[in-house]
Amino acid sequence: MGYKEILFSKNGIATYTLAREFIKYHVGDKIPTVSELSETFGLARGTVQNAVKLLQQSDAIRIESKGHVGSYLMKKNMTILFPVEVMI
Secondary structure, eight states: OOHHHHHTSHHHHHHHHHHHHHHTSOTTOEEOOHHHHHHHHTOOHHHHHHHHHHHHHTTSEEEEEOGGGOEEEEEEOHHHHSOHHHHO
16 A cells, blocks of 8 residues: 555544644643544544554654543654645
8 A cells, every 4th residue: 555545544534633633732731532532533433543553653642641540642743743745
């Protein structure tokens, strides 16, 4: 599968959508749950989980779970989350 096919697949679009969402948060902020993100964007929970996993594996974000307290954004790489090439 080529770059464009991956980027414009359901998972690619979900990953891009969530990347843009994480841009809004500051390091240390509590982030929405998978269920909340799923409902907000009309995506299946598995699709959201895969997108978040890909963003973490790509070193775009780092999320730390604090159990029942929630999950927090511990790192974000703006260059990966919103590359200049996407804007062109």
